[in-house]
Each structure stands twice: as structure tokens, then as C-alpha cells.
Amino acid sequence: MIKATFGDRLDAWVRRLLPFLFVRRLDPNALTVTGSLVSIVAAVALARGAFTVGGILILAGGLFDLVDGVVARHQGRSSSFGAFLDSTLDRLVDMALLVGVLLFYARSGDTTTAVVAAVVLVASVLTSYAKARAETRIEVLEGGLLERGERIVLLAAGAILGWMQPVLWLLAAGTLVTVAQRFAVAYRELESLDARQADEGAAHARAAEPRQQLREGGSA
Numbered sequence: 001m002i003k004a005t006f007g008d009r010l011d012a013w014v015r016r017l018l019p020f021l022f023v024r025r026l027d028p029n030a031l032t033v034t035g036s037l038v039s040i041v042a043a044v045a046l047a048r049g050a051f052t053v054g055g056i057l058i059l060a061g062g063l064f065d066l067v068d069g070v071v072a073r074h075q076g077r078s079s080s081f082g083a084f085l086d087s088t089l090d091r092l093v094d095m096a097l098l099v100g101v102l103l104f105y106a107r108s109g110d111t112t113t114a115v116v117a118a119v120v121l122v123a124s125v126l127t128s129y130a131k132a133r134a135e136t137r138i139e140v141l142e143g144g145l146l147e148r149g150e151r152i153v154l155l156a157a158g159a160i161l162g163w164m165q166p167v168l169w170l171l172a173a174g175t176l177v178t179v180a181q182r183f184a185v186a187y188r189e190l191e192s193l194d195a196r197q198a199d200e201g202a203a204h205a206r207a208a209e210p211r212q213q214l215r216e217g218g219s220a
Helices: 002-019 028-046 049-074 078-110 113-134 148-161 164-219
Strands: none
Touching: 002 049, 002 078, 028 078, 049 148, 049 164, 078 113, 078 148, 113 148, 113 164, 148 164
């Protein structure tokens, strides 16, 4: 939702708020890796129960994740590997943060909240996988109630404000809804694609029939 609402304006906002990023030629991939390392430190903080520190580090890591693409586009250095690296490390960060939360509650003896964190972890990975798998056949699969940006912001807010347990329940429900939404969109788009391909195949076969008959007639 954040990306869909503000995507076209984020680049301009980042340039206006963080002009120092564009004075020197920074490596966008280095920004991506740095942000991921910061987020992994956040995961360790969450696992140790330092939720406020962990929440602040989540936001810091998210800032790196936000600006790396803006810097790459500004420098004309967007690349297929950069997109691959960013997407892959995003999945690593998502899993690390939620594993950190899960470990804290499991060690604290709060099995219920640990299970809720596990549900959020699995649903988050499934949300991302559904998108990646569908986009091998269709151009883009976006949308859903809670995309990655919303999940990260909510997790950070829960950690900083001391609302981690209710936020985890919210994330579990919202992320499961997002999985269902993406499955529904993927079903509709992929069924439509299969129908178009079947129609094109039938049309091609009908067009080939007269040529085949001519060849058969000539050989006779």
C-alpha cells in the first residue's frame, strides 16, 4: 500500500530530505548490504529483548533499503544483479527479524506469542514467494493489505512503543489476508494468461490448416 500510494514521489522526497547521499558517488549495492547488516543486528537485539534498540535499528536498516534504489536510479546504475541482491537480502532480513522475536518469546516461555511470530514469519515468506513465482509468468504481482513496507514499519513500531504482542497478532492476520489476496490475483491473472495462450494456439492451428492441405494436395 505504501509503495502503491507514494511510489512515484519517494525518489523526490529522498533527494530533498537526504541531499548528502547524492553529493558523492555511493555504491547502491554497498548501501543494500549495509542496511541488511544493520537489520540483522536489530534481529539480535530483538532476540535479547532489547526491543527499543531493535526497533530503532529496524528503521535505520529500512532507511538504507529505501535509499539504495533511489541512489542507483540517480546514478544510472540500476542493474539486474542489484535488484536480485536487494530482493534476496530483503527476504533474509524479514526472516532474521521474526526469528529474533520468536526466540525471545520462546525463551520467555510465552509459547502462544512465539507461535504467532512463527505464523507471521511463514506468511511473510509465502507472500514474497507468491509474488516471485507469479512474476515468472506475468509482468507484475503487487498489492495486498500488508506489503513489506507496512510489515517492517509495524514491527518497528511494536518494538519501540512496547506493543509487540498486539502488533504480532495484527501482522499475523494482515499477512495471511495478503497471502490470500495475492493468490486470488495470481489465479485470475494466470488463468487469463492460459486462456489467451490457448486462443492463440487455436488460431495458429487454424491458420496452419490451409497450408497443410495445400502441401498434401501438391504431394498427391
